[in-house]
Amino acid sequence: MLFFRFLGRSFLSFFSYLGSLLFLALEAGYSVIRMPVRWKLTLRQVVEVGYRTQMVVMVTGAFTGAVFGAQTFFQFHKLGMDTAVGAVVAVSMFRELGPVLTGLMVAGRVGAAMSAEIGTMKVTEQLDALRALGVHPVDYLVVPRIIAVMISMPLLVAECVGMGIVAGKVVAVDLLGVKQAYFMDYMLKFTGARDIKMALTKGACFGLLIVLIACNQGLRAREGAVGVGQATTQSVVIGSLAILISNFFLTLILNIFYPAGV
Amino acid sequence: MISVKALTKQIGAQKILQGIDLDIRQGETMVVLGRSGGGKSVLLKHLIGLMIPSSGEVWIEGRQIVGLSERALLPIRKRVGMMFQSGALFDSMTVEENVAFPLREAGIRDGAEIRQRVDKALEVVELTGHETKKPENISGGMKKRVALARVIINEPACVLYDEPTAGLDPVVSDSIDHLIRRLQKRMGMTSIVVTHDMKSANFIADRVAYLHEGRIYFLGTPKELMASGDPLISDFVRGRSHETI
Numbered sequence: 180m181l182f183f184r185f186l187g188r189s190f191l192s193f194f195s196y197l198g199s200l201l202f203l204a205l206e207a208g209y210s211v212i213r214m215p216v217r218w219k220l221t222l223r224q225v226v227e228v229g230y231r232t233q234m235v236v237m238v239t240g241a242f243t244g245a246v247f248g249a250q251t252f253f254q255f256h257k258l259g260m261d262t263a264v265g266a267v268v269a270v271s272m273f274r275e276l277g278p279v280l281t282g283l284m285v286a287g288r289v290g291a292a293m294s295a296e297i298g299t300m301k302v303t304e305q306l307d308a309l310r311a312l313g314v315h316p317v318d319y320l321v322v323p324r325i326i327a328v329m330i331s332m333p334l335l336v337a338e339c340v341g342m343g344i345v346a347g348k349v350v351a352v353d354l355l356g357v358k359q360a361y362f363m364d365y366m367l368k369f370t371g372a373r374d375i376k377m378a379l380t381k382g383a384c385f386g387l388l389i390v391l392i393a394c395n396q397g398l399r400a401r402e403g404a405v406g407v408g409q410a411t412t413q414s415v416v417i418g419s420l421a422i423l424i425s426n427f428f429l430t431l432i433l434n435i436f437y438p439a440g441v
Numbered sequence: 442m443i444s445v446k447a448l449t450k451q452i453g454a455q456k457i458l459q460g461i462d463l464d465i466r467q468g469e470t471m472v473v474l475g476r477s478g479g480g481k482s483v484l485l486k487h488l489i490g491l492m493i494p495s496s497g498e499v500w501i502e503g504r505q506i507v508g509l510s511e512r513a514l515l516p517i518r519k520r521v522g523m524m525f526q527s528g529a530l531f532d533s534m535t536v537e538e539n540v541a542f543p544l545r546e547a548g549i550r551d552g553a554e555i556r557q558r559v560d561k562a563l564e565v566v567e568l569t570g571h572e573t574k575k576p577e578n579i580s581g582g583m584k585k586r587v588a589l590a591r592v593i594i595n596e597p598a599c600v601l602y603d604e605p606t607a608g609l610d611p612v613v614s615d616s617i618d619h620l621i622r623r624l625q626k627r628m629g630m631t632s633i634v635v636t637h638d639m640k641s642a643n644f645i646a647d648r649v650a651y652l653h654e655g656r657i658y659f660l661g662t663p664k665e666l667m668a669s670g671d672p673l674i675s676d677f678v679r680g681r682s683h684e685t686i
Contacts, residue, residue: 300531307491308529312543312591313519315511 203395206317207325214315220323228289228324229331235284236335237342243276244268244343248350252357261357265366268347273374274439277340279426282385285328285335286418290393293324294414297397298407306398321394325387332386333379340378373437380437381429385422392418442467442599442631443488443521448497449655450483457483459655461497465599470625470632472642472663475652476677481635482526484652485601488633489523490514502598519547522592523601528584530576536563536587537572543595562590566620582613589617593624599631600624606638618644639678643667651677 251264297320300306306316344366351357393414400410443465450458457480465471475481486492487499490506499506501517509517530539540559549555563569566586576584585605592600602621606614618641624630625645636642642649643663651659651666651674659666659674667678676683 303532304525304527304529305531307486308523308525308531308588310491310511310514311489311518311523311525312546313515314546315515 199399200391200395203317203321203398204391207321207391210315210318210322211326214318214322216326217319217323220319221326224323224327225330227292228285228327229334232285232288232331232335233338235288236281236339239280239284240272240277240339240342241346243280244272244346245350247271247276247343248347249355252351252355261351261355262361262365264351264357265348265362266369268351269344269366269370270374270439272340272343272347273370273378275426275430277343277378278336278381278385279422281332281336281339281382282389282422282426283419284339285332285386286389286393286422287415289328290389290414290418291411293390293393294396294400295407295411297394298400298410301398301400302402302404302407316398321390321398324394325390328386328390329383332382336378336382369440374439377433377437380433381426384425384429388421388425389418392421442502443633444498444500445484445488446498446500448484448487448499449495450480450487450492451495457655458487458494458497461652461655461657463650463657463660465631465633468625468629468631469647470621470634470645472646472649473633473635473652474637474639474642474649474666474677477637479652480655481652482603485523485603485633485635488601489518489521491523519543519595520597521599521601522595522597524585524588524592524603524605526603526607528576528581528588530584530587530591532576534575535572536568536574536576536579539576539587540590540594542591547595558594559590562594563587565593566590567616582609585609585617586613589620593628593630596628597630599633602632602634602636604636605634606636606641614638614641617641621645639680 248264248268251267252261255261255263255267297306300309300320309316309319348359348362352359352362396410396414396417400406443463445461445463448458448461449456461484463471473481473484483492487494488501490499490509494507497507501521504517506514506517530536531542534542537559540562541555544555544558559572560569563572566589568583568586568590571579571583571587576587579587589605605617605621609617621632621634622645625632632645634642634645646663649659649661649663649666650657653673659669659671661669666674669675669678675681
């Protein structure tokens with residue numbers, strides 16, 4: 180009996196959380212369409228979310244591409260398929276690793292900062308002050324962040340993928356001796372616009388998820404420093420899980436529109 | 442101006458407000474007194490729609506605000522300002538940006554006009570020369586005065602003050618009391634002030650409401666309050682706890 184009660188409560192709280200996310204998304208959608216966008220704040224967020232996250236994302240992409248290139252070479256070398264390394268690295272970076280790793284990095288760096296900032300504003304009554312001054316918190320805090328993330332994420336994904344492929348090439352061609360002509364030829368043969376579209380679409384979806392989860396956690400933060408800490412931690416945990424889980428479904432759906440292969 | 446009818450608020454098992462009825466007239470200063478944890482700040486937040494009551498009605502200028510959406514409340518809140526106990530200044534902005542915030546949000550883009558109105562508001566609260574400071578670099582009293590400047594810059598019809606003099610030295614407290622009185626006299630602002638400070642209440646109040654256990658226990662003029670023989674009120678007014686060493 181106790182188990183079923185626990186199960187029921189968990190389901191209820193899960194759906195209640197999804198409801199709060201949906202409500203925030205609808206409110207933000209209404210704001211984007213009906214209310215004036217604060218472009219100055221949006222630009223500031225683009226700098227924070229996009230510009231200042233580049234280094235983390237590029238380093239992550241580069242080393243993942245390098246390791247992936249090396250591991251692929253070690254396995255494929257046994258089968259005499261060294262030349263396929265470029266294609267494998269590029270397709271993997273575009274379709275899976277680039278968007279997912281960028282999403283995880285942005286959730287960790289940007290999502291946490293957003294939750295902490297909005298959560299602190301909540302517990303210090305700054306959100307109430309905003310409302311008391313006749314300003315909707317979603318218009319002022321959430322919408323500029325959503326627009327900034329939607330602009331920045333595809334660019335960050337592109338940087339991550341680009342660095343991954345370049346690093347993969349350096350390791351495979353320059354360090355491990357794969358012939359550059361074959362590496363490039365196979366890479367270009369097996370990689371196309373469909374892969375780029377998939378990467379950018381995934382990046383935009385993950386960006387939306389990250390910013391909604393982060394802002395929602397901040398807006399729901401309970402009183403005190405502990406509440407802000409919990410909101411920040413949950414933002415990163417929920418954001419990361421949401422990216423990994425939604426990636427599976429996005430892969431299945433997007434593969435219908437942008438099928439892999441030649 | 443503001444009318445509260447049978448207002449109740451329950452959070453969990455705790456009944457914070459238990460049927461408040463209160464009418465605040467246009468242009469008057471109403472002081473809400475009561476012991477700590479008595480629900481004064483909660484009442485204030487209901488008056489501007491920052492909290493949703495369990496039951497009851499709140500009317501502002503003839504409009505019932507309970508049940509209105511957050512967006513529908515926004516224009517009403519521009520007519521009724523609130524000064525928070527902590528000041529609630531935006532810590533990412535300077536003093537000047539905080540005070541200018543309501544003007545920019547109202548769509549004013551003329552930099553000269555904004556600067557002139559900010560200067561005037563800061564002059565009223567005696568904070569000229571502190572424009573470029575961040576909230577973390579000014580004292581508690583200064584924060585409250587900046588918050589007050591931010592509230593009055595758009596000249597709302599009514600201002601709600603949550604403990605405007607709490608934690609301030611007597612001189613700053615007195616200057617804030619005078620400021621509240623001045624705003625009422627010069628601009629005809631309606632004021633609702635939550636405080637523990639009897640000296641301040643006596644100076645600024647036209648009427649006083651004493652809140653006890655979630656109900657209005659006393660409503661009258663400061664003179665009537667001081668003359669009351671009720672032990673509960675008498676103890677509060679004179680600050681007696683009846684404890685012995």
